[in-house]
Amino acid sequence: MKMKFRPAAGFALLMSGVALLAGCSREGELVLQEGVGVTSVRSRCPAVGIPAYTGDITTFSQPNDKSLASMDVTATMTNLRAACDDTGAKIYSEATFDVLATRRDTGAARSVELPFFVTVLQGGNSVQSKRIGSVTVNFAAGQDRAQASGRAGAFIDAAAATLPEDVREQITRRRKPGDPDAALDPLADPEVRAAVARASFEVLVGFQLSEDQLAYNATR
Numbered sequence: 001m002k003m004k005f006r007p008a009a010g011f012a013l014l015m016s017g018v019a020l021l022a023g024c025s026r027e028g029e030l031v032l033q034e035g036v037g038v039t040s041v042r043s044r045c046p047a048v049g050i051p052a053y054t055g056d057i058t059t060f061s062q063p064n065d066k067s068l069a070s071m072d073v074t075a076t077m078t079n080l081r082a083a084c085d086d087t088g089a090k091i092y093s094e095a096t097f098d099v100l101a102t103r104r105d106t107g108a109a110r111s112v113e114l115p116f117f118v119t120v121l122q123g124g125n126s127v128q129s130k131r132i133g134s135v136t137v138n139f140a141a142g143q144d145r146a147q148a149s150g151r152a153g154a155f156i157d158a159a160a161a162t163l164p165e166d167v168r169e170q171i172t173r174r175r176k177p178g179d180p181d182a183a184l185d186p187l188a189d190p191e192v193r194a195a196v197a198r199a200s201f202e203v204l205v206g207f208q209l210s211e212d213q214l215a216y217n218a219t220r
Contacts, residue, residue, distance in 0.1 A: 044161040045084035046120070046154075046201035048095050050077055053217040054206025057114055061104075066216060073112050075101035075137065077150075077207060091161060093203045094153040101137040101146050109141040115208035118152035122160070123197045129154065132208055154203045167195040 055077045062070045079098040084091065099114060113134050120128040135150035163171075170192055209217070 043084075044086045044091055044158060044199075046091070046093050046156060046161070046203045048080065048082035048093060048203045048205070050080060050206050051204050053214055054117075054209060056217055057207040057209060057213060058216060059112075063212075071104050073101060073103045073137075075099050075112075075114055075207070077116070077205070080205065082203070086158060086161075089158050091156040091158050092153060093156065094151065095203060095205050096149065096151050097205065099135050099137060099148045099150060101139075101148070102144055103139055103146075104144075106139075106142055106144045110139045112137045112139070116150060116152065117204075117206060117208045118154055119204045120154045120156060121202040121204060123200060124202070128156075128201075152203075152205050156201050156203075161199050161201055163195060163199050167192055 056075070058074045059072045060066060060070045061072045077097050077099055080095060081097070082093065082095050084093045095118070101112065101114075103110070103112075113136050115132055115134045117130055117132055119130045122128050131152075131154075133150070133152060135148050137146045137148045139146045170189070207213075
């Protein structure tokens with residue numbers, strides 16, 4: 001099952017297995033044609049985003065009480081930004097983000113450690129790696145709001161993120177009017193689409209939630 005996610009600004013949205021990127025192509029990128037008059041650019045760099053329901057976390061002072069009176073700390077992951085180095089045999093993708101938190105008890109100063117995950121997904125559904133990190137939010141005495149920054153990185157095999165040469169040739173081959181396949185979209189070929197999907201990666205970042213926390217986010 002393909003996960004929905006909030007993309008980082010300026011990075012790819014995965015649509016029907018094809019990475020669509022804003023901006024102009026550069027060396028190492030492949031210009032794809034998606035139907036008449038629609039051009040997209042495919043990069044070896046992964047799309048980066050926050051999966052649905054994992055960008056927020058809420059803790060309660062009484063685990064079995066999900067009422068407002070029991071709410072302890074709430075936090076939101078936002079301002080996701082991504083950078084990518086695809087010049088080596090391993091592509092390195094790094095995401096940075098901010099965490100905006102509030103607390104109900106504004107008494108003494110307090111530090112709260114919030115766990116997050118970074119996952120590499122291939123082809124929209126195959127988990128290649130997952131790591132757990134944490135970000136610490138420091139509330140000053142008497143303050144109900146605090147902010148912190150987090151950083152998450154992941155490596156991707158450059159060869160796996162590179163389209164086979166025959167697939168690249170099939171996508172980019174110039175077609176003249178009158179050719180039998182001139183009006184055909186090469187991405188309509190199931191084998192071509194499968195190859196593009198296999199070479200497409202996502203780096204997903206979100207809070208590491210318990211089943212109860214995930215259910216709370218999905219139903220609130």
